Amino acid sequence: MTVKQLGLPELVAHCVRLGITAVGLWREPVRAYGVEAAAALVHDAGLTVTSLCRGGFFTADGREADNRAAVDEAAALGTDTLVLVSGGLPAGSRDLPAARARIADGIAALAPYAAERGVRLAIEPLHPMYAADRCAVSTLDQALDLAAPFPAEQVGVVVDTYHVWWDDRAPAAVARAGAEGRLHSFQLADWTTPLPAGVLTGRGQLGEGAIDLAHWCELALAAGHTGPVEVELFNDDLWARDGLEVLEETLSAFGKITPRIGATLSG
Template structure:
């Protein structure tokens, strides 16, 4: 449990003040925060809230979406927000194809160029940009970076500590080559996230993830792979699930801890 981090999206409707109190009451000292609720509560107030409660922020989720016209300014703001929250990791979801485009190779090249433009600002702020490859079903509209190789090839263009890769079991479990590649990734692993793949897939695939142990992902194999890579940092549970979100926050946290402990 000393590595466990509760990702805010797992209890999407739990107010930030209540989430912080719930974590303290449960003995959880790490949280991952999302930009939207932080902005709603206020950046400075959010930073003070978690700091005064003795919590550390393992990541800020999320930025990227480089197909958007305002991607540069928005990502610079996200880097500043991460620094204000005293987290070292900003998770990047690359974004999908520009409207009307079919040029996925061009979109991927743009992601690499965009990250290169952001690195100086992130490095100055002490924030690592953590590229998250998403499952290929999201390639068109959400994330054109879909494999470990694609993410790592971008990260390796920059110094370790400035750009890394996010290991998310939900998005990577299907790839029969990924475990060995993760083992060799070393310090490029910026954050490790858990969510399970459950079937049958719900209508809203984005919000159909399971708590660890509820689906078909071999979590222990991922644990072994990141350990062999030398990763000893936080382990976030990040689950988006409509049914789970309907439960009270303390119940969600308790179920999340139980799932984490089960693997």
């Protein structure tokens, strides 16, 4: 999504050129290209698909078939992680507890289907400003509580710095996720101000905002995260630029974070 201006063939070619060995994919471009064709494209290039985004939106009606399709697509791409954006308040509702209960029911219905196909569900908490329309799960602790009834290899969480950096309980929750074996995905994006009118596209390039990203990487490492680090930037200014240039810039920005970290991270 950081370079959504690139088609999948361009993205794959640029990743190979720059030595990027893994990529997180979104369903919309994958489906537009063709799931099987996309799987062949990335695998023939030697790329690993780190995650597929997204399933979820359990608070809307009629999501069961689409969520099962998302699991099938993840399996076809060879990734073991489907990211869940859980959904906000149902139309006309102001009942957050009921929305969260409905999310729990949706996860319970989907988890066995995903487990049978070797796909784990990763619940992503979103910043509270999205609670009404996109995700009633706002903190890592809420996400971990939703995951708790299931085996860790079936349901875990996503730690996205953009969404959780503000929460003073989140560092302990990262450690909890690691201890429980539920830290399934770790993502970086910075928080820049002023936010744009469309706050969804306000994620800043690494190092340009308010988040101590190296510290969050340290937290993830201390929690036992040994997987890839995804960079996920929704940013209209970046999308308007040359995609290869943005990828090069992002790699450079990531490289400025890692010298402070006492371990090797793969972005």
